Amino acid sequence: MEDVAIVGASMTRFGQRDAWIRELLAEAGRACLDDAGVSADAVDHLYVSNMASGEFEGQTGVPNALAHDLQAVPAYTARIDQTSSSGGAGIYAAWQSVASGASDMTLLVGGEKMTHKTTAEATDVIASLTHPCEYKHGLTLPSFAGLTARLYLDTYDAPRESLGKVAVKNHKNGVDNPHAQFRKEVDLDTVLDSPIVADPLRLYDFCPITDGSAALMFCTVSVAEEYTDNYVTVSGIGGATDTHVVHERADPTTMRGVVESSDRAYEMAGLSPDDVDVAELHDMFTILEFLQFEDLGFAEKGEGWKAVEEGRTDRDGDLPINTSGGLKSKGHPLGASGVAQAYEIVQQLRGEAGKRQVEADVGLACNVGGFGNCVTTAIFEGVDA
């Protein structure tokens, strides 16, 4: 089977946007068509990654609306939802559409419009993904993060400061990302002195509520070569779930969905964790960057925090993590985030990441839904890899 390639990528400015979901999706979609040099009528499959346009805006059927707005009718459309990892699930769906031969050219657009809601309202929409037996006791995703952070720090004798350093690093990276919601550095004291949200985690351990969208164009390698000599391949991809009830997990500091999905992705790519040069991890909460770093095989269990302490995950480290600024500073529009992770990896592998550029032939994106409830991991390779 021929490899699947990405021939175009785009993202909108993330943040508080005076635009509805339809407009955000169309903005990224048009930019991706332009970036790929593909005309709308060449697109035969159009997927939208989005968790909750109905709940947030009372607007459903957004894939059909996008086909209309991009003048891509009669392209086939569908919405792919996997809660906060809808973007990664969209990448997997787009990959399948090309790999199965169903599609010659698939456009994936992920997006979410959230900031017109209060933080409490938005948190409540997101919390609707948790199991009712936990939710009724007040266990939202931030509270799971607090509990897990406490367990991690105690079990592995990790300093609280190491979590803060994730926020400091990712904010520093975000300064150089013109699309990021927060383009300002924060120092460690600011993080550690910020208001407590879910002890031991504080405000700066959390990603914000965000509006935005991102897009990718998929086709086979042989089609890609008709458009560009600087495409990227999806050499490995996998997805997996963990228990819906978080307290049923044998060890809450291990994300089984990350382990299983990355095992499949590495196997498909014929690569190992050592081969990865740059990665975007789902740092919805700082603690998640440690868990994914370990569960992706970049460090032994309980050792992930040392990588950030030692500067290994800095932009000039041996395995830069979240060069985009991550969800932490770039923002987290649910359906867009997984697509925007891949956008960053594509930019790095094409050598188009500007001030954020690192040396990389192989990149990885790990997109986490819920509190590890569902995960997709994708491995990308540059054309010269």
Place this chain on the structure above:
Amino acid sequence: MEDVAIVGASMTRFGQRDAWIRELLAEAGRACLDDAGVSADAVDHLYVSNMASGEFEGQTGVPNALAHDLQAVPAYTARIDQTSSSGGAGIYAAWQSVASGASDMTLLVGGEKMTHKTTAEATDVIASLTHPCEYKHGLTLPSFAGLTARLYLDTYDAPRESLGKVAVKNHKNGVDNPHAQFRKEVDLDTVLDSPIVADPLRLYDFCPITDGSAALMFCTVSVAEEYTDNYVTVSGIGGATDTHVVHERADPTTMRGVVESSDRAYEMAGLSPDDVDVAELHDMFTILEFLQFEDLGFAEKGEGWKAVEEGRTDRDGDLPINTSGGLKSKGHPLGASGVAQAYEIVQQLRGEAGKRQVEADVGLACNVGGFGNCVTTAIFEGVDA
């Protein structure tokens, strides 16, 4: 590429159900595992077709919940939404997962829980898929149906009674479907004298609000043969959209999504409309059965109404349509309907349709989202076809 097969199928009783979406999905999921003789741990991809569990019940993340309830963790999960054609989109996604080599065994479960809402509330959720420029003028899906029915009757000189006969036929079929919401015959006078909803259409021209779910198990033919000698193949499948704004269509009596999606399905299957022995069409409104009958190539444009008048689409006619009772009498739980259409075709092709059994080697299911906004068409063949 090896053909994709269906090795198991199930549906719950449709109607007013004292069960939430999680319970409905698990009921059909377990029944499908039983029917296929497949264990939950053999399922590696689990898709859920559902439009609006968040809007209807405040519960999202239902695919992960279903993986939990079926003990299918760590199977990959995602929700596929294409509004009222989410079931057909799920079939296409499941097909792609197997055809691409991503999955060895994919379980698709479609479902919706609606009857706890008033008809007005449910209609409002469904109407959120329409374009705001039309919705603000009161153009919900039933009103589009009324306008289109008037245009069809006038343009093609068709009698009002022909629409009523669709309802009579489908109710008659539903009597023999133990899963149907309405298992009672209606006579033509009852249909024609029922209250006006959207002139010229009356209450009995519309499908009901329904709870229910249905499921299908997909794998390659070679895997299928390890489980059963009575599987069904998906020999052709395609999807397409039409304009989001209905009044932009050159001819509202032609559903471009049906034409385009079935063209792709026929081409993939190497078959023509003449080869189809039985079909399930999306009779959300009686007029839609005429439009699809024509746009699928079963009759010339404007001639579809004659088929029902002549009894050709009766159970003992030359092309039985909606032997299940259709959405009209079986019910229409949005995310389940497209899956339940395929369930009926699978039962017919396996020779397990009981009193509804017709002679058929090739079956077709056409699932319509919105007012033809997005459509999937799938062609199925029995193992002896």
